[in-house]
Amino acid sequence: MLYLVHSLGSLPRQTKTINLLFKPVIRYASSKSGKGPSNEKLKAIPFAQHIKAAEKTFEDYHGKGFFSARLSKTSPPEQAFLPFWVVSATVHATIEQAQVGRRVMRTRYNPATKRNESMWETDWAWVPEKHSFTRDYVPLAHPGLQIYASHRYRRGLVDHITTGPALENAVPFTPSLLDTSDKDVTRKVDPFMIYPTTALRFAKSYIQDSEERLADDFLRKLYGMDETRLLKINIQLENVVVSPVYYPAFIFSVNYLGRRLRTFINGYDLTVGGTKVYNWERVAAVSALGMATVMTLTGGIGYGGASGSFWLGIVLPTIATSFLAMYYPILSLYVRDIMRNQEIKSMAQDSESWDNDWVRGYAAFEDQERRRTWREEKQSSWYNTSSNEGRGTGSDPKGYYKALGVSTSATQSDIQSAFRGLAMKFHPDRFTDSEEKKSAKVKFQTISSAYSVLRDAKKRRLYDQTGRD
Numbered sequence: 079m080l081y082l083v084h085s086l087g088s089l090p091r092q093t094k095t096i097n098l099l100f101k102p103v104i105r106y107a108s109s110k111s112g113k114g115p116s117n118e119k120l121k122a123i124p125f126a127q128h129i130k131a132a133e134k135t136f137e138d139y140h141g142k143g144f145f146s147a148r149l150s151k152t153s154p155p156e157q158a159f160l161p162f163w164v165v166s167a168t169v170h171a172t173i174e175q176a177q178v179g180r181r182v183m184r185t186r187y188n189p190a191t192k193r194n195e196s197m198w199e200t201d202w203a204w205v206p207e208k209h210s211f212t213r214d215y216v217p218l219a220h221p222g223l224q225i226y227a228s229h230r231y232r233r234g235l236v237d238h239i240t241t242g243p244a245l246e247n248a249v250p251f252t253p254s255l256l257d258t259s260d261k262d263v264t265r266k267v268d269p270f271m272i273y274p275t276t277a278l279r280f281a282k283s284y285i286q287d288s289e290e291r292l293a294d295d296f297l298r299k300l301y302g303m304d305e306t307r308l309l310k311i312n313i314q315l316e317n318v319v320v321s322p323v324y325y326p327a328f329i330f331s332v333n334y335l336g337r338r339l340r341t342f343i344n345g346y347d348l349t350v351g352g353t354k355v356y357n358w359e360r361v362a363a364v365s366a367l368g369m370a371t372v373m374t375l376t377g378g379i380g381y382g383g384a385s386g387s388f389w390l391g392i393v394l395p396t397i398a399t400s401f402l403a404m405y406y407p408i409l410s411l412y413v414r415d416i417m418r419n420q421e422i423k424s425m426a427q428d429s430e431s432w433d434n435d436w437v438r439g440y441a442a443f444e445d446q447e448r449r450r451t452w453r454e455e456k457q458s459s460w461y462n463t464s465s466n467e468g469r470g471t472g473s474d475p476k477g478y479y480k481a482l483g484v485s486t487s488a489t490q491s492d493i494q495s496a497f498r499g500l501a502m503k504f505h506p507d508r509f510t511d512s513e514e515k516k517s518a519k520v521k522f523q524t525i526s527s528a529y530s531v532l533r534d535a536k537k538r539r540l541y542d543q544t545g546r547d
Contacts, residue, residue, distance in 0.1 A: 163277035238351025362400035
């Protein structure tokens with residue numbers, strides 16, 4: 079169950095010392111149909127924007143602004159559903175202790191300079207009483223509680239698509255959400271890779287930071303002070319709900335200095351995030367003009383005369399700023415990669431407590447159906463007697479990559495997300511017409527055969543090298 083309710087109080091936050099008592103409440107219904115978990119358990123935000131609107135958003139994001147560099151996409155954007163854990167909770171916070179301080183100007187004698195000098199000092203006082211607050215943390219009011227549940231893309235870039243109101247329009251995730259007006263476009267479905275317990279750890283960290291800021295603001299305003307310190311807050315969480323939600327995303331890719339830069343646009347409300355590129359030539363021109371103005375007004379750097387002021391005061395800063403502007407996107411990706419690796423390592427401390435009825439249930443359902451169709455295919459010798467539709471040549475002799483709509487250089491994540499989308503779209507149970515069901519069964523067998531080989535590193539390597547599986 080998703081709590082999609084707007085409620086946010088301007089109440090206090092936490093401190094340097096915090097006690098978090100976590101009482102999870104997971105709510106879901108049982109499923110005994112044998113066809114996978116109920117659609118009500120997994121939500122998705124539908125695509126509501128046309129691809130042309132996404133392309134216009136991409137152009138504006140990278141083209142507006144004096145220092146922005148206009149980028150050209152290398153190919154049409156991917157359309158994918160990205161996994162998120164959405165957290166809601168009721169927070170009970172009590173400020174156990176704190177000091178508040180007022181800055182005052184005082185004049186004191188300085189023995190070192192033998193002069194009276196004025197300086198700012200802070201007078202501190204203990205808060206005389208405890209303050210308690212209760213408020214709801216809901217994901218619509220707190221985008222930080224909408225947590226990207228994969229490692230495929232860099233979290234800091236994907237998180238920006240959660241800042242709009244799209245979440246309140248989440249609906250049960252059904253295969254119909256994968257349908258597009260363009261028959262050549264298949265929407266992919268990325269798998270959940272981050273544990274719910276990891277998402278809770280991120281959520282508690284967000285709540286902690288939020289509570290600290292609120293507590294600081296509350297105490298300064300209440301007592302008319304300038305600063306706070308030695309805060310100690312006791313925080314209890316209850317009614318904690320963690321829900322899986324898929325977000326729609328147009329994913330644009332561009333090549334820049336040998337790296338792939340991605341821009342993510344929410345397919346419902348067009349909120350956007352991604353790595354921006356800056357026009358280094360304009361940055362260099364502004365830097366040169368600014369430093370030349372500074373050198374003229376200050377009379378130079380005081381070293382090397384006019385030549386020193388020119389080379390050290392103008393040329394060197396201009397080169398440095400232009401190189402920084404040029405390589406900033408690459409450096410930011412490097413830093414984000416380090417953060418992602420640390421995040422993956424930190425997951426070892428979290429329990430692998432998947433809700434099988436939610437997320438793993440879908441994966442198990444897909445595997446079960448894939449194995450069943452694979453057996454049927456072998457028993458009927460379908461693969462050897464069917465038409466050559468979907469088969470390829472060269473590096474893809476049996477058309478496995480073509481069947482999934484991925485390139486021969488696709489990553490395992492690309493292959494998995496492509497299969498998940500196709501499996502939901504072409505599952506025979508979706509169709510009632512006998513001819514459509516028969517055609518869907520053939521298509522499902524094709525993608526299942528391809529996935530059975532390409533999902534396994536050894537089988538894929540053998541297929542790439544010999545064309546056999």
